Amino acid sequence: MTMYNTLLLDQSEWDLVIDSAGNIAMASPPYALAQDVASAVRLFLAELWYDTTKGIPYFEDVLGKLPPLPLLTGYIERAALAVPGVVTAQCIISAFDSREITGQIQFIDETGTENGVTF
Helix, strand or coil: CCCCCEECECCCCCCECECCCCCECEECCCHHHHHHHHHHHHCECCCCCCCCCCCECHHHHHCCCCCCHHHHHHHHHHHHHCCCCEEEEEEEEEEECCCCEEEEEEEEECCCCEEEEEC
16 A cells, blocks of 8 residues: 655645644645645646656647647546556546636545545
């Protein structure tokens, strides 16, 4: 079973959170895995300085381009599946125009637990 060691991020600002003792807060399962999936989907290709092969090619293939939905859902599902502990992922897009993509990712972790995140 994968251990999750993820910093807790504020859901509205996507920034670090401080716990009651003044330390940087840690996320715990199952939320930690959901947050990691959400982070993977937000990652632009080459934005991760220590592994520039990760991320979705938003600038190259998505934003302002209106790609076919199967291409877009494939990018998102592959990003979710790259998160350790995720064994299946399904992307459901509810709205997509040249400026905003909204939807959800439903995924199953290695324990068989179903979860989901919206984007």
